[in-house]
Amino acid sequence: MVVLGAGPAGLVLANILVDRGIDCVVLERAERAHVQTRARAGFLAANTVRILDRHGLAEGLHRRGQLHNTCEFRTEDGRFRLDYSGLGQGERHTVYPQQDLVTDLLTRFLERGGQIRFGVEAVAVRDADTDRPEVDVRDADGRPGLWRARYVAGCDGRHGAARRSLPAGTVRHHRDHGVTWLGLLAEAPPSLDAVGYAVHERGFAGHMARTSEVTRYYLQCERGTPADSWSEERIWDELDLRMRSKEYGPLQRGRIAQRSVVDLESDVLEPLRHGALFLAGDAAALISPSAAKGANLAVLEAEILAGALIAALTAGDPDGLDAYSERCLTHIWRAQEFSHWMIGLLHGPTGADGESLFHNALRRSRLTSLRTSRSQQDWFAEHYVGI
Ligand code: RFL
Numbered sequence: 001m002v003v004l005g006a007g008p009a010g011l012v013l014a015n016i017l018v019d020r021g022i023d024c025v026v027l028e029r030a031e032r033a034h035v036q037t038r039a040r041a042g043f044l045a046a047n048t049v050r051i052l053d054r055h056g057l058a059e060g061l062h063r064r065g066q067l068h069n070t071c072e073f074r075t076e077d078g079r080f081r082l083d084y085s086g087l088g089q090g091e092r093h094t095v096y097p098q099q100d101l102v103t104d105l106l107t108r109f110l111e112r113g114g115q116i117r118f119g120v121e122a123v124a125v126r127d128a129d130t131d132r133p134e135v136d137v138r139d140a141d142g143r144p145g146l147w148r149a150r151y152v153a154g155c156d157g158r159h160g161a162a163r164r165s166l167p168a169g170t171v172r173h174h175r176d177h178g179v180t181w182l183g184l185l186a187e188a189p190p191s192l193d194a195v196g197y198a199v200h201e202r203g204f205a206g207h208m209a210r211t212s213e214v215t216r217y218y219l220q221c222e223r224g225t226p227a228d229s230w231s232e233e234r235i236w237d238e239l240d241l242r243m244r245s246k247e248y249g250p251l252q253r254g255r256i257a258q259r260s261v262v263d264l265e266s267d268v269l270e271p272l273r274h275g276a277l278f279l280a281g282d283a284a285a286l287i288s289p290s291a292a293k294g295a296n297l298a299v300l301e302a303e304i305l306a307g308a309l310i311a312a313l314t315a316g317d318p319d320g321l322d323a324y325s326e327r328c329l330t331h332i333w334r335a336q337e338f339s340h341w342m343i344g345l346l347h348g349p350t351g352a353d354g355e356s357l358f359h360n361a362l363r364r365s366r367l368t369s370l371r372t373s374r375s376q377q378d379w380f381a382e383h384y385v386g387i
Pocket of ligand 1: 028041042098120281295
């Protein structure tokens with residue numbers, strides 16, 4: 001078995017397979033240090049934690065992660081909080097930085113005797129319609145190589161080789177939401193004990209805890225904004241304004257340690273299987289980070305794929321592999337639907353034309369429903385913390 005990519009999808013899959021004695025190698029383009037320090041997600045849904053628990057992969061997050069159950073909306077109509085552990089199915093998030101999860105998964109995989117090759121980039125997957133697919137690779141010095149396996153799992157993200165190797169008939173559903181975020185990691189403790197969503201006429205601002213010393217912030221910005229074009233002072237002033245710090249309390253400032261620009265886009269590939277090649281995680285579907293679903297879907301799909309591969313390889317039962325694509329797509333589209341709803345809830349056009357005013361009135365009404373309707377809150381909680 002060859003797994004492309006050492007992100008959450010690839011490492012969860014590889015851990016489960018190796019634990020069941022299946023021979024498997026992970027090929028990762030980046031070096032180990034890079035993989036272990038790449039800050040991205042942080043909010044793990046309750047079901048994700050259950051999956052990691054089932055496979056002995058959750059020790060670190062139970063030790064160092066923090067339980068989270070509240071989000072706060074700040075809008076032109078005031079602020080309100082939702083304690084989602086008391087709504088919906090009563091579940092919570094565990095906040096645990098993705099790079100720490102990846103480090104734990106990697107450590108466990110190596111302890112289990114797994115093999116991983118860093119600095120090896122998959123270039124193409126060939127002969128996926130046979131039972132002897134091949135992966136062309138090159139190392140950091142550009143030297144070519146070849147891996148053969150019974151199956152290949154494409155867990156190499158949206159720009160990986162698995163996507164590039166799909167046949168012409170594969171459908172890619174794609175949407176660009178026309179919204180851009182400046183994603184920031186601040187060396188500062190969280191400023192509130194909740195996820196903060198600020199809806200403001202100047203654009204969205206978000207606050208998400210990561211650890212007691214690091215906090216993630218988002219600022220909606222113009223498309224095409226270079227990541228380094230805003231000074232730290234401008235960032236904090238803008239966050240203060242949009243988060244309405246004068247009314248609700250100051251933000252804890254600190255050095256901006258990392259910044260990136262994220263264009264909010266979604267896509268879904270269909271089907272997720274081409275012969276012996278399977279897609280999982282961001283390679284299968286890209287989901288905008290507005291609803292914090294990407295890493296959670298990656299873990300869920302990895303578990304589904306692992307179960308199907310184990311059945312096929314140990315008992316000759318192909319049913320799980322045949323059903324893989326459809327099973328995952330059901331989860332993916334549900335998450336996409338909620339993520340779209342969140343984008344509409346948090347962003348509006350900034351213009352003063354009739355269309356913008358209409359859109360913003362709808363957004364305001366949606367927020368009012370969320371503030372006042374218990375059934376709407378239950379629906380929100382179920383989708384926000386579950387999939
Ligand atoms: P990853 O994590 O991108 O890992 C893919 C790995 O494949 C390697 N690779 C290759 N290796 C070999 N050959 C090639 N040709 C290769 N091409 C690539 C890469 O180096 C990498 O190591 O994909 P995976 O495993 O599918 O995991 C997906 C998640 O990383 C992603 O969905 C989340 O980070 C999305 N996301 C969030 N998800 C959540 O569930 N909760 C959150 O709070 C959350 N916050 C976020 C996010 C994504 C963000 N960005 C950067 C878009 C916040 C942000 C800012």
